[in-house]
Amino acid sequence: MDRARISVPATAQPGEVIELRAMVQHPMETGFRVDSIGRRIPRDIVTAFACLYNGEVVFEAAFFPAVAANPFLTFHTVATETGTLEFRWTHQDGETLSEFAEITVA
Amino acid sequence: MINRRTFIQATAGLATVSLVPAQSMATPGAVQTSLDALFDGRPLQAGRVTLSLPPIAENGNSVSLEVDVDSPMTAEDHVRRIAIFAERNPLPDVARFTLGPRAGRARVATRVRLSDTQTILAVAEMNDGRLFTGTAETVVTLAACIIL
Numbered sequence: 453m454d455r456a457r458i459s460v461p462a463t464a465q466p467g468e469v470i471e472l473r474a475m476v477q478h479p480m481e482t483g484f485r486v487d488s489i490g491r492r493i494p495r496d497i498v499t500a501f502a503c504l505y506n507g508e509v510v511f512e513a514a515f516f517p518a519v520a521a522n523p524f525l526t527f528h529t530v531a532t533e534t535g536t537l538e539f540r541w542t543h544q545d546g547e548t549l550s551e552f553a554e555i556t557v558a
Numbered sequence: 559m560i561n562r563r564t565f566i567q568a569t570a571g572l573a574t575v576s577l578v579p580a581q582s583m584a585t586p587g588a589v590q591t592s593l594d595a596l597f598d599g600r601p602l603q604a605g606r607v608t609l610s611l612p613p614i615a616e617n618g619n620s621v622s623l624e625v626d627v628d629s630p631m632t633a634e635d636h637v638r639r640i641a642i643f644a645e646r647n648p649l650p651d652v653a654r655f656t657l658g659p660r661a662g663r664a665r666v667a668t669r670v671r672l673s674d675t676q677t678i679l680a681v682a683e684m685n686d687g688r689l690f691t692g693t694a695e696t697v698v699t700l701a702a703c704i705i706l
Contacts, residue, residue: 469662482671482702484648505660512656518647518671520620526667530660 453478453498453549458539460553464531472503472511475524476541476549482517498523500542506535531557589643589650589679596641596654600689602681607692609642609680618672618702623652627664627682627690631657637664639683646676671702 459473476498483495501513501523510529523541534557540550593599608626615621627637636659642652655666664682672678675697682690 482648508660510658510660513666513668514654514656516651516653517649518644518652520669520671524667524669526624526665527655527657528661528663528665530662532660 453541453543453547456539456541456549456551458537458551458553460537460555461531462554463556463558466531466533466557468531469528470531470555471526471528472537472539473524473526474501474503474539474551475522476501477522478543480515480517480519480521480523484517495544497544498541499544501525502538502540502542503527503529504538504540505529506533507538531555533557589645592641592643592651593681596639597681597683597689600687602689602691604691606690607640607680607682609678609692609694611678611694611696613695614697614699615672617700618674618698619700620669621672621696621698622667623670623678624665624667625655625680625682625692629664629682629684631659631662631664633659634685636661636685637682638685640664640666641681641683642670643679643681644670644672644676645679646674647671648673652678672696672698673701674698 455477457475461470464470478498481496485493487493502509503511511527537553538550542548606628610624629637637657640655643650644652652670677693677695680692
């Protein structure tokens, strides 16, 4: 989990529903596969995602091994005020990665 | 004495068994267990949830999925949670989303893995506790999990 890409509109009208997109680079190893000599490859997945608008959680997701590699999400939020959107991913080991975007609401 | 007929009868069973690897799919009850744990056995009602998947997925490792719930998403009437289940995956749970009035629109898209041709189930929980469901069927030509 080292690189993330997010898409947030730079500006929005107050009350407008905006589309947000988030993707994090991760293999999402399911734990169900075996390697070439039959050993089970241990599970290694990103388990949680959260989007915070000026510190308040507006959307959350929980991922299971059935989420494809490089977990990708499209979701929405209401543009309420100018501020910062934080996109935060949490790995099964507790490690987190955050990306930030500024939005101007006027 | 082993003749052709008895040999085929004896081995036919073996062949079918060995083709299905252990733990390759969840039991039908596994979805129910997850549902009960999440929504404490409340009744499900079909409708209001539109689940979109391609009718044919060439690669089960990455299948686009979109769930859209018909809801005004106001403080009084909104979707609280959405859960996605794939009954024939080794683990039926796929993803869960937590929304609220600040989500504005109850529509989420992602990409999932499918280990077999199957019916996917989406359950949306409203803020009043009612549960609505939507399903979509996808034919998977190259399944996830078996690709090394």
